[in-house]
Amino acid sequence: MRVLHVITGLGIGGAEQQLRLLLRHLPVTSEVVTLTNPGAVARGIEADGIPVTPLGMAGNRDLGALPRLVRLMRRGRYDLVHTHLYRACVYGRFAARLAGVRAVVATEHSLGEHQIEGRRLTAGTRALYLAGERLGTATVAVSPSVARRLERWGVAASRIRVVPNGIETDRFRYTEDARRLTRKLLGLPGDAFVVGGVGRLTPGKRFDRLVRAVAAVPEARLLLVGEGGERERLLRTALGEGAAGRVVLHGACEDPPTADSGAPDLPSLLAAMDVFVSTSPDETFGLAAVEALAAGLPVLHVACPAIDDLPPEAAPGARRIGGSVPEVISALRDVRDAPAARFPQPEAARRYDIAHSARQLMSLYEQAVHGTPLPHEVRHP
Helix, strand or coil, X not given: CEEEEEECCCCCCHHHHHHHHHHHHCCCEEEEEECXXXXXXXXXXXXXXXXXXXXXXXXXXXXXXXXXXXXHHHHHCCCEEEEECHHHHXXXXXXXXHHCCCEEEEEECCECCCEECCEECCHHHHHHHXXXXXXXXXXXXXXXXXXXXXXXXXXXXXXXXXXXXXXXXXXXXXXXXXXXXXXXXXXXXXXXXXXXXXXXXXXXXXXXXXXXXXXXXXXXXXXXXXXXXXXXXXXXXXXXXXXXXXXXXXXXXXXXXXXXXXXXXXXXXXXXXXXXXXXXXXXXXXXXXXXXXXXXXXXXXXXXXXXXXXXXXXXXXXXXXCCCHHHHHHHHHHHHHCCCCCCCCCHHHHHCEHHHHHHHHHHHHHHHHHCXXXXXXXXXX
């Protein structure tokens, strides 16, 4: 089976790195087109042996990209087109229809209650999405919560399949050596209480609240992994709160890394933490929280569908908290005062192993291309 993946961009981000992981586990011949930004993840995909074609799209209204994409699809004679992220879903579905590709699957990675890919939802955004959605074969939701949001938008339940995001679970197993070496590399004392967070540094993640909360816990240090436009504001906040010396902004982390750069990978950075906190109030899945659970960390989260959609016993180290600064402070103090220990990998981490997600997606591909029955496990509940 020949599959073309179309994605909006390939800088470091959750959906982008999720695509790379899936490509490593899907037993098909794959190629990738990125509409914009052939960044670090594009280089990683190419290092894995999968070709990436940058389309050079100038912006959302660069309609000239559509015929270029149609020509590329016709030349490739693909059995299936799989689109990722809003702009790629809109352009990719229309292009596939024009190119004569009958099987089109789209994954909705970043649909929150009030935003899509960090941008405010509007009536126009929804109308354009729904117009394109009807041209596809199926829409993949990365969690039951996202499936319910798609239904409320007007997507037919019969067209929605839940295939959760996944991680390479075994890579995240905690080791004392990784903790010791990573703390030494980052200049973090071995006995420090290290609070961690992972994600793009954007207003919607509300990392400023985490900075303020850590500032109010004198024993705590903060390790944030990610990059974005809020970086300087977060540094100013830390300085204003008197905690500048206790905040480490590590920057983006490509995972898995493509080469031995000497920088710690994400499992090592998680090993250096004592507690993981997600302050975002509107998440589509919450992949970083699942990775933290796989690393044995206690996880404090304001919103995380990946955890909330499971029974409590599947993630005993996870705790839902309020998102105000005082509530985050109280939760951090509770963890600080508890006996320090790593949790064993919970059922949630094993449930979201990427190999399992790839098998579910492959079943959907077979149905879309060959009309084979879809196993019950990937039907929308």
